[in-house]
Amino acid sequence: MTIRTDVADLLHQGMSDRAISLRLHCDAKAVARARAALGLPKAKSGYRAAASVIDLFHDRTESVDGGHLRWTGYTSKAGLGSVRYAGRQYTAFRIAFRIQHGREPVGHCSSDCGMPGCVAPAHVEDDTARTRNRATYAALIGVESPAEACGRGHAAADHRRYRRDGRPYCLPCTTGTDSGRRT
Template sequence: MSTPIKSRPGKRPAASVEELFHARTEPVDGGHLRWTGYANKRGLALVRYAGSLHTALRIAFRIQHGREPVGHCSTDCGLPGCVAPAHVEDDATRTRNRAAYASLIGLDSPAEACRRGHAAAEHRRYRRDGRPYCLACNATAAETSA
């Protein structure tokens, strides 16, 4: 006769990083999610799972889009600390959405390159108000001012 398996006392380990994400958020009015878990000194919301650190925004992006984010993740909803998956954008979706907005309001630029010759297809980005800028030129300006 076999002996029954005893379960360990304490919390059951999470089955996935997404499960940990949902356990560390709470809904806020307007479809936002507030992060209730750990944040580092810079305020970056983090989850440790399977020996690795994951940012809450990258997890939220994967939940919403079913793919790994490209580049930096951020929200454009205006609520500081929001981690709602529907509000998170990566570099690619942010550029696409802002380019569409710029086109709608007549600010898109047909130029193939910036004034310094950086290819627009690779370096053009858009501010929240739809104005285009060159990512390479901005990086150069930031290095010289530091």
């Protein structure tokens, strides 16, 4: 029996008979006969799980100009990229942060590079890093607020955040939650 070299190559890569027949536009039974002639076992059926959540991340991103990564996987109604791995849901931002920093993020993760939806690990920050970087920026441009608490009594050390332009704001006052209120 003469076996096509492209069929033999794909069989040795572990592809299924049906996948090869669809890719090469040939008969699946002919592929099965080639597999038997080569003495190769049947391909394992079903979905092959990724080795890690990081592998899933890399499979679902593509590079774009400027060192950015665009998410190509599932996106929620809110526009957040996410994957399910080992029964848990992970957002693309949290995975990117973990790749870059080697730890779980604290609070909310987002990219601060200016490109909407960028999930490049070097561009993603958690609440701690974002607050620190924006506080440094505010101090450099002379916008730092020396107050220990906001007008409603929320401790600045716990609740102060910074806008992109360096202006400080109180998180509970802005979001409408008063969980950090002093008595």
